[in-house]
Amino acid sequence: MNETVNILVVDDEKRILEVVEAYLKKENFKVYTAIDGEKALKIFKEENVHLIVLDLMIPKISGEEVCRRIRTVSDIPIIMLTAKTEENDKIEGLTIGADDYLTKPFSVRELVVRVRALLRRSYRNCNPLADYLVFNESDLEIDVKRMKVKKKAVEIEITPYEFKVLLALLTSPGQVFTRKQLVEKAFGIEYEGFDRTIDSYIKNLRHKIEDNPKSPQYISTVYGIGYKFVDQKI
Template sequence: MNNEFKILVVDDEKNIVDVVKAYLEKDGFEVVTASDGEAALNIFNNEDIYLIVLDLMMPKITGEEVCNRIRATSSVPIIMLTAKADEDERIEGISIGADDYLTKPFSARELVVRVRALLRRAYRDVAPMADILSFSKGDLEVNIKKMVVKKQGKAVSLTTNEFKVLTILLANPGQVFSREQLVEKAFGMDYEGFDRTVDTYIKNIRHKIEDNPKEPTYITTVYGMGYKFIPS
């Protein structure tokens, strides 16, 4: 299964790239690499990347800026690397869209474990779907591989968690999911959030994909039961 996932490793320290690449390939992943932010964006825009391991301190374009640009159009999982152990630095990384964080020096084995866990959470239950789904004559388009959502031809930015919730609904059109079921399917039984957090995700998704979020046509509420996706 791992060889279905192409991972982009971005770091200007060749020894780190070589070690990370070797460990990931040993675990069965396909790996592409970049030594600066500009090259990373070029690869991401032209290849099907499922997860990014991204260093913060990068030449040409910083890791923060790379993350910001990718998050403007995609919810692809991102693990950030940094030489700084400062709490504010970690918080900043998460706030701009990173899904996980590792401080240098780090264990390559731990990184592989985190990659596997993040991929499981991000792509749970989406494999059976087509690569690109289109609704209402192209009004809404979802690229599953690239984790890109477009509304009327323009990319909208969903967080990784919002994308997970959306893909669970997309994979099961017309099926009603309770909050508890969405939490279990999207995030797993060990998720530390609350059921009501799903309401926030749904609200955010509606604001991004619905013509009128107060009268949604794609994600509807089944009162007393939960939510369902209505394809059209």
């Protein structure tokens, strides 16, 4: 990522916030902090946050609920922190949308390593040409930072995974990507799903952004190879 990386750290223990913030700032990250779920959601809505370190047991709105709400609108990387040590607690955290998990007490140096690894995996080679893209005289508009898509000026519902696939195609309009390349660009090399899963995401995207999904003008199939985003006049 070429821009400043913004990280939100959420924990109700002031000492943990101070130490984690100091370590992350030393690594040249910009850090926002919150001591409760309410403030965390406020910062998430107002700032361009790239990754969240989220404690589960926080006041006002629990970490689990914060994660659930964020996952309805964003696929931002989330590392969960918790004092809970049971396997079921870990599974629950990952099930509701966490990407990684650390049990308290934890090594701050290990946290920093995990933050960097998760950022690399989440944003690997997936930078589109601009933050706001307009195609075919405003027929299709894509707000990259807000993860919003409009078709004929009407905002459409799009899942985080569908949006990642769309962004992967938009990194190089006109370039043909194999299914494997799209998986790696959209989800990282550690993704455990099948390459053919991409076909489902492409099908869903076409139904949402194309006038005629059976004769697409944006996402074109290159038979025997994969898919490409047709570079329309902007």
